Amino acid sequence: MLESTLLAPDGARPATLRVSGQAVIAFxxxxxxxxEAALQTYPDLHVDCAGVTEADFSCMQLLWSAHQSHSxxxxxxxxxxxxxxxxxASGLDRIDGCCMxxxxxxxxxxxxxxxxxxx
Amino acid sequence: MSSPHDAFREExxxxxxxxxxxxxxxxxxxxxxxxxxxxxxxxxxxxxxxxMFGFDxxxxxxxxxxxxFDLVRNDELEVTGPLVSLSLAARDQIKAMxxxxxxxxxxxxARTEELRSAFRALIPAxxxxxxxxxxxxxxxxxxxxxxxxxxxxxxPNRGIALSGTNPLCLLKELRExxxxxxxxxxxxxxxxxxxxxxxIYACWDVILTTGKELDAIKxxxxxxxxxxxxxxxxxxxxxxxxxxxxxxxxxxxxxxxxDLTPEALREILRQQKRVGEMLIAAKVVSPSKVASALxxxxxxxxxxxxxxxxxxxxxxxASIRVPADxxxxxxxxxxxxxxxxxxxxxxxxxxxxAELISIAEEVERLTAELRDNTLNIRMLPxxxxxxxxxxxxxxxxxxxxxxxxxxxxxxxxxxxxxxIEKLNDPLVHIIRxxxxxxxxxxxxxxxxxxxxxxxIRLAAIHSGDSVIIEIVDDGAGLNEEAIRRKAVEKGLIxxxxxxxxxxxxxxxxxxxxSTAQKVTGVSGRGVGxxxxxxxxxxxRGSIDIDSTAGKGTIIRVRIPLTLAIIDSLLVTIGEDCYVxxxxxxxxxxxxxxxxxxxAHGRNLVRVRDRLVPYVYLRDExxxxxxxxxxxxxxxxxxxxxxxxxxxxxxxxxxQTVIKSLGRMYRxxxxxxxxxxxxxxxxxxxxxxxxxxxxxxxxA
Numbered sequence: 133m134l135e136s137t138l139l140a141p142d143g144a145r146p147a148t149l150r151v152s153g154q155a156v157i158a159f160x161x162x163x164x165x166x167x168e169a170a171l172q173t174y175p176d177l178h179v180d181c182a183g184v185t186e187a188d189f190s191c192m193q194l195l196w197s198a199h200q201s202h203s204x205x206x207x208x209x210x211x212x213x214x215x216x217x218x219x220x221a222s223g224l225d226r227i228d229g230c231c232m233x234x235x236x237x238x239x240x241x242x243x244x245x246x247x248x249x250x251x
Numbered sequence: 252m253s254s255p256h257d258a259f260r261e262e263x264x265x266x267x268x269x270x271x272x273x274x275x276x277x278x279x280x281x282x283x284x285x286x287x288x289x290x291x292x293x294x295x296x297x298x299x300x301x302x303m304f305g306f307d308x309x310x311x312x313x314x315x316x317x318x319x320f321d322l323v324r325n326d327e328l329e330v331t332g333p334l335v336s337l338s339l340a341a342r343d344q345i346k347a348m349x350x351x352x353x354x355x356x357x358x359x360x361a362r363t364e365e366l367r368s369a370f371r372a373l374i375p376a377x378x379x380x381x382x383x384x385x386x387x388x389x390x391x392x393x394x395x396x397x398x399x400x401x402x403x404x405x406x407p408n409r410g411i412a413l414s415g416t417n418p419l420c421l422l423k424e425l426r427e428x429x430x431x432x433x434x435x436x437x438x439x440x441x442x443x444x445x446x447x448x449x450x451i452y453a454c455w456d457v458i459l460t461t462g463k464e465l466d467a468i469k470x471x472x473x474x475x476x477x478x479x480x481x482x483x484x485x486x487x488x489x490x491x492x493x494x495x496x497x498x499x500x501x502x503x504x505x506x507x508x509x510d511l512t513p514e515a516l517r518e519i520l521r522q523q524k525r526v527g528e529m530l531i532a533a534k535v536v537s538p539s540k541v542a543s544a545l546x547x548x549x550x551x552x553x554x555x556x557x558x559x560x561x562x563x564x565x566x567x568x569a570s571i572r573v574p575a576d577x578x579x580x581x582x583x584x585x586x587x588x589x590x591x592x593x594x595x596x597x598x599x600x601x602x603x604x605a606e607l608i609s610i611a612e613e614v615e616r617l618t619a620e621l622r623d624n625t626l627n628i629r630m631l632p633x634x635x636x637x638x639x640x641x642x643x644x645x646x647x648x649x650x651x652x653x654x655x656x657x658x659x660x661x662x663x664x665x666x667x668x669x670x671i672e673k674l675n676d677p678l679v680h681i682i683r684x685x686x687x688x689x690x691x692x693x694x695x696x697x698x699x700x701x702x703x704x705x706x707i708r709l710a711a712i713h714s715g716d717s718v719i720i721e722i723v724d725d726g727a728g729l730n731e732e733a734i735r736r737k738a739v740e741k742g743l744i745x746x747x748x749x750x751x752x753x754x755x756x757x758x759x760x761x762x763x764x765s766t767a768q769k770v771t772g773v774s775g776r777g778v779g780x781x782x783x784x785x786x787x788x789x790x791r792g793s794i795d796i797d798s799t800a801g802k803g804t805i806i807r808v809r810i811p812l813t814l815a816i817i818d819s820l821l822v823t824i825g826e827d828c829y830v831x832x833x834x835x836x837x838x839x840x841x842x843x844x845x846x847x848x849x850a851h852g853r854n855l856v857r858v859r860d861r862l863v864p865y866v867y868l869r870d871e872x873x874x875x876x877x878x879x880x881x882x883x884x885x886x887x888x889x890x891x892x893x894x895x896x897x898x899x900x901x902x903x904x905x906q907t908v909i910k911s912l913g914r915m916y917r918x919x920x921x922x923x924x925x926x927x928x929x930x931x932x933x934x935x936x937x938x939x940x941x942x943x944x945x946x947x948x949x950a
Contacts, residue, residue: 157448157449160448160449161448163448164443164446167443168443171443188412189417190412190448190449190451193437193448193452194446197441200442201442201444202443221419221423221433222422222433224435224437
């Protein structure tokens with residue numbers, strides 16, 4: 133099961149798509165629809181994955197594609213316990229700009245709460 | 252699309268069939284490394300995909316078996332008879348566990364544990380950990396392991412995730428093999444608007460340094476072979492390449508990987524002089540020697556590139572998996588198409604419109620082609636059934652203390668899938684009979700001057716629109732006198748009745764007939780051969796038998812290639828149409844009132860120099876109206892005998908789409924189905940062997 137809630141911008145906080153549950157292939161169409169709809173209105177959307185309990189490569193690929201199409205999109209948190217291992221397992225950590233890579237150019241996604249030196 | 256679980260089950264059942272064959276072959280050739288590899292890979296696939304699809308009990312049980320075969324693969328364990336028997340038992344247990352997931356009987360978990368313990372006992376314990384607890388049961392050799400570095404390019408098909416495969420599991424397995432770097436390539440991932448998120452657009456490069464053999468890497472992908480493209484290149488081998496720390500130039504690596512074209516590299520390097528040019532300029536090497544070296548380099552590169560292309564070409568999928576029910580549906584639709592086409596042809600002929608007739612003929616040609624192609628798709632080699640009998644012969648001969656070899660021929664002969672499925676039980680019964688009653692005990696064979704080991708030969712050959720399957724044994728043969736006595740005792744024949752040898756043999760197909768002195772669990776209950784005959788006849792086939800006492804028995808089963816659409820002869824009796832399968836028809840002759848009068852009330856007609864008995868179908872089906880002056884006799888061949896069937900008129904050949912009769916009519920004798928004619932009328936299909944049998948009983 134995957135749930136997503138779109139929160140409108142509120143003061144300093146940008147528009148946020150709060151995602152929770154299983155970000156896996158079984159629910160990926162649903163995830164894409166929610167992401168696409170939110171990005172249409174808010175190109176600088178924050179995708180909050182703190183509530184994600186399970187993720188697979190289809191989720192990574194979707195976030196990658198969304199970021200390629202909307203460079204203002206950000207994914208948080210940087211040290212997500214669920215997404216981190218999937219990024220490593222996928223070999224995405226070696227791609228320049230990934231929040232877990234060494235370089236910060238052409239970043240995969242932006243992590244506002246990341247430590248300096250990381251994106 | 253079927254669910255990933257169904258796909259796993261389907262694949263696992265296929266693997267179990269192949270595994271059984273491999274194990275039986277291994278028993279005959281215990282030193283064959285290829286067969287050991289095949290067994291290992293089958294176990295590995297079942298384990299891997301089992302775990303991937305949540306069949307944890309199957310995966311865990313298979314892991315122990317796989318571990319043992321990994322030891323065998325590494326020459327740390329020998330293949331023995333008991334190991335093969337144990338592995339066959341494990342194979343049966345995996346099948347039972349799989350059956351449970353399809354609603355089969357509950358699996359005997361005590362048996363699972365018993366087998367698991369037996370396999371674990373074969374695995375040498377390693378220090379500090381129980382053998383079964385180790386993640387990989389492979390026992391590393393004490394010798395220094397030779398490490399190699401491979402570049403693995405993993406290009407999954409777009410739909411790989413939809414079939415339940417998680418590419419990250421494969422990458423994880425690779426990581427377990429050694430030092431590994433995984434790099435994802437996301438270049439082909441489209442923008443969000445164009446992305447189908449259920450498809451995988453990425454591919455991966457994996458640089459793996461491992462002491463394992465290349466097979467271990469291939470094994471990781473063994474159960475997704477059809478769902479991805481894999482390229483594995485050895486890029487470094489410490490033994491072959493020495494300890495030189497230098498490696499290929501960046502440009503060479505990029506070209507080798509296909510990431511950079513040589514032209515692009517050349518363009519960049521254009522301003523720089525080539526090595527050859529520099530060598531020539533420095534007058535170190537003559538221009539001809541440089542040209543020669545370049546020619547050698549170019550040729551070797553071309554040959555290697557060609558070889559590589561060949562290898563890659565071999566890996567491309569040449570077939571696709573289609574659920575059987577979709578094929579059945581396709582055949583049904585083609586059947587409907589044939590019926591409609593027949594109607595179109597009939598209507599077009601009635602209209603006398605040349606253009607319409609031409610179109611109808613074209614449709615007829617295309618429909619026939621479509622029919623043949625569709626039916627061909629359902630054709631399977633009969634070898635798929637033959638291979639099951641190896642195990643049957645092995646197990647039964649062991650149980651009965653006999654030594655029997657099964658040989659097969661014509662395993663490539665193709666038959667309709669449905670026919671093959673329905674043929675299995677009758678063939679099992681015939682082979683069981685041959686093992687139990689035919690082949691003698693080794694001592695008895697030796698006393699009779701025969702080899703200790705008996706032989707059962709199973710052969711299939713094409714014959715027109717049929718396949719003939721022969722089951723030949725070199726056993727004791729049939730005892731004509733014993734069969735005769737038993738038939739008299741059972742009241743099947745009179746004591747004084749004179750029967751030909753062939754007729755005596757046919758008696759074993761009578762209900763309740765058995766000459767076995769004792770009833771065994773294998774056969775001998777006298778409920779066998781009549782059931783076999785009925786099953787074969789229900790397939791519109793026939794069975795006959797020949798035997799020589801002391802030498803052996805030959806059973807011949809003739810089966811039509813397909814059950815869905817047949818060529819037939821359309822006839823009429825009164826107002827109704829009937830269909831006679833063309834495979835049994837020999838010829839058609841006229842029957843005049845004078846012919847009937849000459850026979851003096853007996854149903855006999857002269858066909859050249861022979862008198863052929865006939866069945867008067869008008870009586871058989873109680874058709875009351877007046878027959879025509881000249882009737883027709885369709886002469887058929889049934890069980891080697893000629894029998895005629897009298898009809899009013901022979902219309903001609905007809906493509907018959909067989910429709911089964913409803914439940915109400917299923918037990919009506921003499922009819923095997925129905926078909927719909929071009930004008931929408933229903934024609935009944937005659938069951939010729941059954942009509943002959945009825946006539947014989949009535950006589």
